[in-house]
Amino acid sequence: MATIELQKVEKRFGDFQAVKPMDLTIHDGEFVVLLGPSGCGKTTTLRMISGLEAVTSGTILLDGRNVTWLHPSERDIAFVFQLYALYPHISVRDNIAFPLRAQGESKETIEKRVKEVVDLLQIGHLLDARPGKLSGGDQQRVALARALVRRPAAFLMDEPLGALDADFRESMRAEIKQLHIDQHATTVYVTHDQVEAMAMGDRIVVMSDAEIQQIGTPSEVYYKPANVFVARFIGSPGMNLARGHYSEGRVRLKGQNNVYAVPDDWQQALGKALGGSGDVLVGFRPEAARISADGPIAGEVYATELQGAYVMLYININEDEIIHIRAERIHQHQIGDTVRFDIDPRMVRFFDPASERAITREAAQ
Amino acid sequence: MATFYETGPGYPVTESIRVDRVSPTARRIHAVRAFVVLVFAIITLIPVFVMGITAFKSRADVVSVPPKIIFKPTLEGFVFLFTERAVVSKVRLPEFQKKAEAGELSLFERIALNTGQEITGPSDYVDRLKNSLIIAGISTILSVGLGLFAAYAFSRFPIGGKDDLLFFILSTRMLPPVVVTIPLFLMYRQLGLHDSHLGMILLYTVFNLSLSVWLLKGFIDEIPIEYEEAALVDGYTRFQAFYKIVLPQAVTGIAATTVFCLIFAWNEYAFALMLTSDDARTAPPSIATMLGRGGIEWSAIAAGSLGFLIPVVIVTFALRNYLLRGVTFGAIRR
Ligand SMILES: Nc1ncnc2c1ncn2[C@@H]1O[C@H](COP(=O)(O)OP(=O)(O)OP(=O)(O)O)[C@@H](O)[C@H]1O
Ligand SMILES: [Mg+2]
Numbered sequence: 268m269a270t271i272e273l274q275k276v277e278k279r280f281g282d283f284q285a286v287k288p289m290d291l292t293i294h295d296g297e298f299v300v301l302l303g304p305s306g307c308g309k310t311t312t313l314r315m316i317s318g319l320e321a322v323t324s325g326t327i328l329l330d331g332r333n334v335t336w337l338h339p340s341e342r343d344i345a346f347v348f349q350l351y352a353l354y355p356h357i358s359v360r361d362n363i364a365f366p367l368r369a370q371g372e373s374k375e376t377i378e379k380r381v382k383e384v385v386d387l388l389q390i391g392h393l394l395d396a397r398p399g400k401l402s403g404g405d406q407q408r409v410a411l412a413r414a415l416v417r418r419p420a421a422f423l424m425d426e427p428l429g430a431l432d433a434d435f436r437e438s439m440r441a442e443i444k445q446l447h448i449d450q451h452a453t454t455v456y457v458t459h460d461q462v463e464a465m466a467m468g469d470r471i472v473v474m475s476d477a478e479i480q481q482i483g484t485p486s487e488v489y490y491k492p493a494n495v496f497v498a499r500f501i502g503s504p505g506m507n508l509a510r511g512h513y514s515e516g517r518v519r520l521k522g523q524n525n526v527y528a529v530p531d532d533w534q535q536a537l538g539k540a541l542g543g544s545g546d547v548l549v550g551f552r553p554e555a556a557r558i559s560a561d562g563p564i565a566g567e568v569y570a571t572e573l574q575g576a577y578v579m580l581y582i583n584i585n586e587d588e589i590i591h592i593r594a595e596r597i598h599q600h601q602i603g604d605t606v607r608f609d610i611d612p613r614m615v616r617f618f619d620p621a622s623e624r625a626i627t628r629e630a631a632q
Numbered sequence: 633m634a635t636f637y638e639t640g641p642g643y644p645v646t647e648s649i650r651v652d653r654v655s656p657t658a659r660r661i662h663a664v665r666a667f668v669v670l671v672f673a674i675i676t677l678i679p680v681f682v683m684g685i686t687a688f689k690s691r692a693d694v695v696s697v698p699p700k701i702i703f704k705p706t707l708e709g710f711v712f713l714f715t716e717r718a719v720v721s722k723v724r725l726p727e728f729q730k731k732a733e734a735g736e737l738s739l740f741e742r743i744a745l746n747t748g749q750e751i752t753g754p755s756d757y758v759d760r761l762k763n764s765l766i767i768a769g770i771s772t773i774l775s776v777g778l779g780l781f782a783a784y785a786f787s788r789f790p791i792g793g794k795d796d797l798l799f800f801i802l803s804t805r806m807l808p809p810v811v812v813t814i815p816l817f818l819m820y821r822q823l824g825l826h827d828s829h830l831g832m833i834l835l836y837t838v839f840n841l842s843l844s845v846w847l848l849k850g851f852i853d854e855i856p857i858e859y860e861e862a863a864l865v866d867g868y869t870r871f872q873a874f875y876k877i878v879l880p881q882a883v884t885g886i887a888a889t890t891v892f893c894l895i896f897a898w899n900e901y902a903f904a905l906m907l908t909s910d911d912a913r914t915a916p917p918s919i920a921t922m923l924g925r926g927g928i929e930w931s932a933i934a935a936g937s938l939g940f941l942i943p944v945v946i947v948t949f950a951l952r953n954y955l956l957r958g959v960t961f962g963a964i965r966r
Contacts, residue, residue: 317865318864318865319861319864319865338864338869339861339864339865340864340865340866340867340868340869342865344865345865345866346861346862346865348858348861348862350856350858352856352858352859352861352862354859354862354863354877355881356880356881357880365863365866366866366867369863369866369867369868369872370867413862413866417866417867
């Protein structure tokens with residue numbers, strides 16, 4: 268197993284910047300998820316690590332060894348493609364054995380290793396079929412088997428569950444995660460599905476616009492987003508960001524007469540970041556809002572959505588500012604009702620609207 | 633009366649077929665279509681059939697009017713095709729007949745004797761056929777082989793001026809052979825390539841290369857690049873990935889291209905007529921020149937054409953499984 272280190276790795280296609288210089292260290296045995304919207308450069312990053320795409324500049328280290336210009340076959344990295352790329356003209360057995368043949372393993376070794384992964388993934392009954400005849404989930408398992416059989420230094424997976432239907436994705440997600448726990452293999456996993464990222468990643472690398480927005484554990488990117496993009500992107504719906512003006516321990520929200528008293532432990536940070544007073548975004552997750560008759564913020568119910576155990580309220584706190592609040596089902600809210608709420612002081616966050624970066628208490632110390 | 637649309641066909645449909653194709657009218661139309669295709673096939677095959685029976689007819693039967701369908705088959709045509717003969721003089725005739733009765737004559741000699749001739753040596757048709765095999769065979773292998781590598785490069789690598797190059801390659805096909813034969817003739821004479829196997833192999837290879845590059849590029853474009861990339865990260869070199877992954881998947885395309893190239897090189901007439909005279913002369917012009925010698929030996933010509941057909945038929949038949957998929961140009965792969 269191995270550590271993967273990217274130092275100022277960058278990729279341009281002509282004038283187009285697909286990946287801006289990025290630094291990233293993936294530790295031994297870690298499961299890191301690259302998460303971001305379509306076209307943000309996730310696949311390109313993965314392809315650079317595998318050597319299928321040459322870097323424009325920067326260095327890639329594998330266990331401290333500089334592999335930047337090494338041929339893909341010399342990197343000892345396995346790649347699981349989104350569409351599996353199982354060779355259609357040979358059987359499942361030969362597909363799985365294919366990487367071992369490249370290493371010139373003996374017949375007995377190949378047979379033994381193939382049997383091991385096949386047992387692990389429970390695909391013994393598929394060995395003689397052609398890949399084209401298999402269901403999506405089985406193809407996925409075969410692709411995983413082909414990657415696992417090599418015992419490579421690291422796994423790269425590009426949206427491996429992207430082609431499966433929702434139900435199946437969930438169970439495969441668990442399977443892959445379980446495999447990782449068993450094997451403890453360094454894994455870089457690409458997805459644009461944040462639920463998948465949250466469920467699987469030891470750490471998540473949030474990407475957008477060809478650069479890293481934040482690196483952190485699932486709870487860090489969820490509770491402490493580094494900037495407005497991450498706050499909005501993570502969670503469904505994303506974090507509420509109410510526009511307002513800060514001065515003297517209070518935020519006056521745009522529009523109606525809503526004044527939010529900033530918790531004491533935030534006042535110093537806000538004052539310092541905004542130079543005394545200034546515009547600010549108040550961020551809170553839907554579940555951080557607490558409905559109460561004497562809550563400081565008021566708004567009108569715009570729409571309601573039943574989501575199983577709770578109700579998602581769409582609340583208009585300003586002419587065109589809709590926020591989401593998670594409410595218990597026992598409360599009956601009709602469209603047009605006025606709702607008052609408070610924000611859990613442990614879960615409130617603040618952002619500078621100019622730089623779009625989070626204001627942190629650590630920075631104020 | 634209830635129509636088909638209300639009652640259905642009245643029997644369980646157990647084949648994969650669209651709803652409206654099951655109706656009696658659709659079935660009838662289908663039968664008519666099948667009949668038309670059959671008639672067309674028969675019309676197409678009539679010349680081949682006539683050629684086939686003509687090859688086995690005697691001199692008298694060949695020219696009889698109306699043409700005979702039922703006749704006594706003879707190998708006369710083949711004897712004329714494969715041998716040089718001379719008329720046996722009246723003086724020597726009894727001597728030959730004695731030999732024939734004693735069983736000292738071969739089958740061909742006896743047939744020749746029936747027409748009053750003796751065999752003086754082999755004709756050059758066999759050499760011509762051999763030339764055709766060598767030239768068409770080697771040039772086909774070369775053009776498909778080179779074309780495969782070129783097509784792979786065009787399909788997978790960023791090559792400067794790719795489109796212009798591809799167009800240039802295609803443009804070699806745009807001139808009709810008659811236009812280029814004279815300059816080629818002069819060039820070949822200077823270079824000593826006139827009437828040589830090498831010259832004809834080169835010419836047919838170049839001519840077929842455009843076809844094979846274009847055809848094969850289409851087939852290789854169809855193979856997703858992920859397969860090779862998977863092989864690369866699995867520890868294979870690019871060349872290994874090419875022959876372990878691309879080659880097996882391009883096999884239908886290779887088969888189709890091979891047949892097309894072979895048929896062209898095998899049938900080519902104009903260049904062969906102008907650029908060869910003896911050593912490297914191929915079958916098509918030599919069959920045509922048989923027309924000229926004395927009386928027209930129709931059965932020999934038919935026999936020659938029949939022998940000429942056989943290699944292409946064998947190759948096409950051997951590759952038929954790939955061709956069925958290949959000639960649709962990858963449209964229904966997978
Ligand atoms: N070979 C290439 N040539 C030119 N541009 C490319 C190439 N490959 C990718 N790009 C561009 O680089 C950008 C990043 O692509 P990339 O495939 O890395 O995105 P992604 O994050 O994987 O997106 P998705 O979620 O859609 O797969 C895209 O805008 C894409 O159009
Ligand atoms: Mg991608």
